Amino acid sequence: MECYQCLQSGNTREAVGLCHHCSAALCADHICAVEEPLMVKHLMAPSTVFPKKARLMLCATCKAALEQFQSEPATEAEVCR
Numbered sequence: 001m002e003c004y005q006c007l008q009s010g011n012t013r014e015a016v017g018l019c020h021h022c023s024a025a026l027c028a029d030h031i032c033a034v035e036e037p038l039m040v041k042h043l044m045a046p047s048t049v050f051p052k053k054a055r056l057m058l059c060a061t062c063k064a065a066l067e068q069f070q071s072e073p074a075t076e077a078e079v080c081r
Contacts, residue, residue, distance in 0.1 A: 001014070001015045001025045002014065002015060002025065003015045003025055003026050003027035003029075003030055004024040004025050004026065004030075004059070005024070005026060005027070005030040005059065005060075006027055006030070013027040013029075014027060015027055016028050016031060017031050017057045018057065019031075019057065019058050019059040019062050020056050020057055020058055020062075021058055021059075021062035021065075021066065022059060022061070022062050024059050026057075026059055030059065030060065031057055031058075031059070032057070032058045032059065032060060032063045033055055033056070033057055034055075034056050034058060034063065035053035035054070035055065035056070036053055036054045036055075036056040037049055037050070037053050037054075038050045038052070038053065038054055
């Protein structure tokens with residue numbers, strides 16, 4: 001499988017993973033690994049947030065879309081940090 005982002009720019013590179021949100025295949029340069037807090041929501045009590053976080057693999061497009069709530073948009077260089 002080849003990286004979707006590389007194909008968009010006319011290159012070919014082997015994919016190492018898939019975006020969790022859109023399932024696009026991504027190479028090591030285009031995949032973004034982020035931490036996602038795990039929590040259990042209770043009906044009549046506060047939610048429980050676990051100390052260990054899960055790893056979530058995203059493409060830059062989905063990562064930016066999921067982080068829209070931030071006051072200032074990230075630059076392209078900051079997207080996969």
